[in-house]
Amino acid sequence: MKGGEIDRTRVVFSWAMLAPFLALFIVFVVYPLIQSAFLAANQTFGPGTRTYVGTKNFQLLLSDPVFWKSIWNTFIYALGSLFIQLPIAFLLALALNSRKLRGKGIYRLIFFSPQLMGLVFVSILGALAFEKRAGLVNQAIAFVTQNPKYLEIDWLQQHVMATLILISLWLYVGFNMIYFLAALQSVDRSLMEAAEIDGAGAWGKLRHVIFPSVKPVATFVVLLSMIGSLQLFELPYILLEGSGGPGNRGLTIVMYLYQNGFDLGDLGYASAIGWVLALILIGLALVQVKLTRAQEVGP
Amino acid sequence: MTTPGRRSVNKWLLHAVLVVLAVITLIPYLWLIIASLKGQDDFFSAIFFPPGDGPLGIGWDKLTLNNYRELFELGFQKNLINSIFYSATTALFATLICAATGFVLAKHRFRGRNLITLVVLGALIVPPTLLLAPGYELLYDIGLLDTAWGLLLPLLAPAFGVFLFRQAVIQSVPDELLEAARIDGCSEWSIFFIVVLPLVRPMIGAFMLITFLAMWNNFISPQIVLQSAEKQPLSVAISQLRGVYKTDYGLLTAATVVSVLPVAALFLILQKQFISGLTSGAVKG
């Protein structure tokens, strides 16, 4: 039976191709993941010292005001990136998608370039730029408004999440812009021309041609950006030097996880936090899938 | 109704807005480069150029390359090589592994495929921090702490990469082509290398750049996994320049400049693929 033989070689090939990934994935992702599920039912002082506490970690977590604070902060940040960063990225992409625009290659490069910076540097720079009085940001605001009272905006103590949203605007807008740009370039030219012949204005083209063709990418970008935002960690961690800042105003979920697990050695509590976060992310992903499906089925 | 006159006004307006945004984006670089040329005494004396008697009221003579010299006297080239090694290795092998996995999951039918696909998609939302603690314990158990293997192996199988390549293959590799190649007598292996890889080449460029950049700027995992100073990459070496009693900002900014240049060059080379690669991965599937 030749067909069966071919099938068998193909199956062997498939598994051979999968083997490196599966081996690494099982050892370095699945196994630790299972471990962390066990950890969440323990209190630990590092991995060496454990005591079983059942669901106590989760009970404590739900009544832990600091944890709720971190969830609140993280959602503020995520909403900031959703409603400020992504629209700006989309507008930039629209602007740079124009065929006739001169120098768009250079603009594209410039807007993307902050991605190349390491976070250590970005946070040091952020701390200097958002300082009270002497910081570049306040100086600029005060200069533009000609009102010296804006020199006193206390970004790093009072408005930490706003500061983070602004820094990540600088850092990530170019990245998301590239995604949108990629999507815009796949918009069917003939559709655009047809719309133009039909006398559609800029808004009409946007609504009837561009939005529908960008939607799949936009959905993807929104999901990616939500996942990334909810896992925000390194930037505030370095910016605030490991603490949550005054009143924990800059504490994010993953920072709280790290604090508990690595500063205090309670890997159990940390794993519990990690699992709650994972549940939130799964929920978000499911909602997203539902929404996309519903739209696909609908008109 | 748009008239040609209004259109050109619009164009200028657009350029004006873009230029302002570009300048805002670029100011930090200007600051960075100038700061790396300043001595410690001048660092806090002015935000940008140190004041002096030179042209434009700038103390040009106060600018120096000392920070860069000192950097290489401290042995920074070692960290630079480490960074290149870690990043290039991750980029190369993660891309190969993800491309192979993505291809098989997209085009081959076998028992367990759906389960694996589901698990990979699910892994996209696992917060990596959740794995830090058990991952560290594991590396100790298998004796890979403080080794390049211990740093790199866990990073070579990113679920995100498999997802991207699966999308890219679904998008740009037609089944008929694979069948035609098989009829021509190509083995499965050569189909992968000769037919599939060139077809997903934009994604290869994009994903390589993403992984290279991510490893280049990654500092949490090397800091936890590596112990010896001579194994550290640039990112960790730079963060360690932040002193306890005093931070040498000149040295820090010079180190940042040195660390950005290689990835900037790489980005310039890869940027075309980067954009088209992301398109193919971003479309729904």
Add this chain to the structure above:
Amino acid sequence: MQRVANTILALRGLSSGVWVIGALFVVSAALVLMREQEQRGDLEFWLFSLEHEQMYVPLIKEYEQTEGIELDTTLMSIPAIQSRMMSGFFGGLPTADLIEIERAVAPQVFMGPTEAIGLMDLTDMLASEGLLEKLNKPSLSPWSVDGRVFGLPHDVHPVMLAYRADLTEAAGIDLTQVETWDEYFQALRPLMDDGDGDGKPDHTPLSFWYTNQDMIETLLLQGDGQLFTQGGTPTIDNDRNAWLIAEMTSWCVGPDPVAIYVDEWSAGGHQDKVNGVAIGYIAPDWMCSIWKMHVPGLEGKLKLIPLPAFEPGGRRTSVRGGTMLGIPKTTEHFDRAWAYAKLLYTSPEVARQLYQEVDIISPVKSLWDDPVYDQPDPFFMNQRKGRMYIELAPEIPLRPSSPYNKQAAIDVRDAMGQLAEYARVNRMYTPDELLPRAKELLARVQKQTERRMARNAFAAEDLAAPAIGGEQ
């Protein structure tokens, strides 16, 4: 062969960037592989300060030659030491033989069950070799648990007040006779006038703000406030603490506050110091070298006085920051590590350099006679500042080693923020008016802290399972 050639031909279509990365991989891998394997020494020493390393190296070299052993020093950032040390202790993995640990990190070492503390108990060694008497006693407190000492103190870090003597002397104000904070603020009233007419006082007496946790803790300690007993019981909710935070809050609020926010580390804050935005700055010994490096414009403009006290006869100094040297239990060469520890931490040369390089005074009392401490310091108008700090050293307050102290201090800072808000809303600006609210806020912090501590299953009795090493 044909197949290989085909493959290469097909792959030629890949972008140049891919080949660049491939080439980078080959070259860098070759370089990394060719690199000579560095010989590990007999002992491993982790430290976080480049300055310390530079001071130790000559001494280490000399010692190595006479003893024929090799010590490897590894420099890394505090978070790196923290994560590697703690994961080492947590999992019983080998770390280093000697580790310098900063005050902000050390309490974590004392978090779990006492038997699980990863560092050697040095008490008996210190006692039998007479070191316990030689060291400045209060400097041992942050490294001690239940009277057992787990680290050699690196420093004392007494605190003084640095003030802009150029400005006060020009105004004919003498601060040398000032004894209390009230007198200090009173004496500087004349400088608070708005001479330049910008609607703000020209100078404010003190750089202090209710958001600066370090400063709050420093002054709380000065005033005999106490967040934890030496045994580790939280005592946050006490009258003295409440009065102290009410007093300090009152400095920051009201129509003309005597304290102002000046950033301690940033360019803007440094500019404010040069401009004399505040007259007085809280100055632990190590701060002197920071200013010399980052704010050279202050040279010859500052003078030091002991901290003004909260009431007449009160303590005139405090303490901020600090480092210890610890020996992990996993070391296989305790005797050698101990010999090194003593060598480095009691060496007159290192102590002298520590003062010359970073203005830090040694905790070893017998070294205090060194004339280096009597040298006039031009940065501080030729004051003999080393001697001034040394005179205060024995009086520095004791500090708790409780792992919950850091979070409690953060909570107290936040409580002070709420108190300041309350003061503004209700227009209550005196400590007496603020006291009842301060008590309420501290009672809340006390509750939070107790709750946090109760979560510790290793300390709580209701979770019966004795769990040391109990992998389930």
